[in-house]
Amino acid sequence: MNVIMTENTENLNTEDKIAEKYKLQTKDVNVFYGDFQAIKEVSMNIKPNSITAFIGPSGCGKSTFLRLFNRMNDYIEDFKMEGKIKIDDTNIYKNKIQLEQLRKQVGMVFQKPNPFPKSIFENVAYGLKIQGIKDKKLIAARVEKALVQADLWNEVKDNLNKSALTLSGGQQQRLCIARTLAVEPSILLMDEPTSALDPISTAKIEELIHQLKKEYTIIIVTHNMQQAARISDYTAFFYMGELIEFDKTKKIFTNPDKKRTENYITGRFG
Amino acid sequence: MINIEEQRVALNKTGEEMLNLVHKQVQLAYEAFTSFDTDLAEEIILKEKRVNALDVRIEKDTDHFIALYSPVATDLRFALALLKINYNLERIGDQAFDIANHTIYLNQKLVSELVERMQFNLMFETLESMFTDVANAFTNENLKVARKVFKKDKIINDINAKAFDIVAEDAFKNPELIRQYLMALVVMKKFEKIGDLLKNISESIIYFIDAEILKHKKKK
Numbered sequence: 001m002n003v004i005m006t007e008n009t010e011n012l013n014t015e016d017k018i019a020e021k022y023k024l025q026t027k028d029v030n031v032f033y034g035d036f037q038a039i040k041e042v043s044m045n046i047k048p049n050s051i052t053a054f055i056g057p058s059g060c061g062k063s064t065f066l067r068l069f070n071r072m073n074d075y076i077e078d079f080k081m082e083g084k085i086k087i088d089d090t091n092i093y094k095n096k097i098q099l100e101q102l103r104k105q106v107g108m109v110f111q112k113p114n115p116f117p118k119s120i121f122e123n124v125a126y127g128l129k130i131q132g133i134k135d136k137k138l139i140a141a142r143v144e145k146a147l148v149q150a151d152l153w154n155e156v157k158d159n160l161n162k163s164a165l166t167l168s169g170g171q172q173q174r175l176c177i178a179r180t181l182a183v184e185p186s187i188l189l190m191d192e193p194t195s196a197l198d199p200i201s202t203a204k205i206e207e208l209i210h211q212l213k214k215e216y217t218i219i220i221v222t223h224n225m226q227q228a229a230r231i232s233d234y235t236a237f238f239y240m241g242e243l244i245e246f247d248k249t250k251k252i253f254t255n256p257d258k259k260r261t262e263n264y265i266t267g268r269f270g
Numbered sequence: 271m272i273n274i275e276e277q278r279v280a281l282n283k284t285g286e287e288m289l290n291l292v293h294k295q296v297q298l299a300y301e302a303f304t305s306f307d308t309d310l311a312e313e314i315i316l317k318e319k320r321v322n323a324l325d326v327r328i329e330k331d332t333d334h335f336i337a338l339y340s341p342v343a344t345d346l347r348f349a350l351a352l353l354k355i356n357y358n359l360e361r362i363g364d365q366a367f368d369i370a371n372h373t374i375y376l377n378q379k380l381v382s383e384l385v386e387r388m389q390f391n392l393m394f395e396t397l398e399s400m401f402t403d404v405a406n407a408f409t410n411e412n413l414k415v416a417r418k419v420f421k422k423d424k425i426i427n428d429i430n431a432k433a434f435d436i437v438a439e440d441a442f443k444n445p446e447l448i449r450q451y452l453m454a455l456v457v458m459k460k461f462e463k464i465g466d467l468l469k470n471i472s473e474s475i476i477y478f479i480d481a482e483i484l485k486h487k488k489k490k
Binding site: 225226229252253254255256262265266267268 | 274275340341342343344345346347481
């Protein structure tokens with residue numbers, strides 16, 4: 001299966017022009033865990049400042065595909081990747097790529113909030129310190145900016161030295177988002193970021209994702225169909241390692257081209 | 271069968287029930303008006319309450335379906351289309367109700383020459399055929415049959431357009447029948463409206479099956 005999102009590309013003749021238009025490009029990507037093929041010939045172009053939702057049943061490969069973008073699968077035994085993945089026209093699977101730099105550029109938020117057993121301030125400052133930034137004023141400014149962006153500043157500004165573990169689940173997840181934003185990435189990967197949260201906290205995170213779109217390219221894996229429909233601009237449906245359909249979210253949720261997509265989003269299988 | 275499908279089947283069934291009920295009302299209205307049968311007219315007036323009750327039930331059931339099942343894609347289009355179909359059916363029921371009231375108000379049998387000259391028969395036959403197409407298209411999700419309705423509506427419109435000249439011409443010859451002529455025109459307009467509403471229903475069926483919005487498009 002080879003699906004490429006090439007909306008309005010008639011006037012784009014060269015690879016350069018395409019690279020200019022897309023933040024992230026994958027071409028003929030295959031992923032293997034030993035003999036098992038988890039991703040099959042997936043090609044996809046993602047526009048900057050867009051929100052793309054990956055949907056599909058458990059084990060369809062959407063999280064594996066997401067984790068390719070910051071090379072998190074590299075640590076899995078027997079992992080093998082074929083094809084090309086480019087961010088800003090740079091192949092991120094080239095040998096010369098520095099993983100620290102890549103992960104600074106591509107931040108990730110996980111299913112369960114995972115704050116460090118440190119203060120709220122230290123959690124957000126952590127990535128900056130790892131990068132070797134020592135200027136305390138700069139660190140304080142970046143921490144504040146990240147907490148404001150994550151819509152958490154007003155709730156924690158008077159308690160920055162309190163343990164992050166005292167925060168509620170929803171606040172912890174926004175703290176983790178702030179921690180990711182502090183190092184100023186350009187792409188945010190989110191792997192089911194609200195699946196462990198109550199509806200109010202989920203709504204706050206969704207609103208936050210919507211706000212962050214102005215500055216970041218966001219890719220989110222979700223099992224919540226309504227969430228994908230509410231927050232994303234584009235939706236990709238994966239099934240058994242294949243990208244079945246990738247289109248505007250409005251199209252996918254009103255009139256998908258593929259029967260398998262329709263059956264999945266209407267709850268008829270999966 | 272999964273739950274959302276059960277709900278859809280149930281809604282579909284209620285939609286068909288509404289369609290059959292309203293179709294029957296139109297058949298009775300034609301019979302009552304052309305045969306001057308006031309018993310039938312009374313029956314229509316009584317049944318109008320059932321039409322209204324079913325209209326409210328479908329609207330409530332569809333609201334619940336949307337609220338509880340968050341339908342998307344074909345399920346969403348089905349729910350949206352059903353609301354519109356139901357609205358148009360209820361309005362068809364209103365036309366039948368009005369024709370029944372006009373029959374009682376006129377209080378006399380139309381002269382058969384007038385019925386023939388104005389082509390009430392052809393209009394009714396065409397409407398019958400449109401009802402059959404709409405029912406077939408809705409139940410079997412048949413696009414081709416749904417599209418047939420548009421051509422047939424044009425036949426209805428032509429008959430209605432000619433009726434004015436016929437009445438204008440004949441009324442001079444038979445001034446004593448002026449009440450009949452005027453009422454025939456009013457009732458013909460009601461049947462023509464039924465054709466328009468059936469056309470709207472066809473558009474909704476096509477939207478539900480194919481996601482194509484035909485409203486305000488000249489070429490269908």
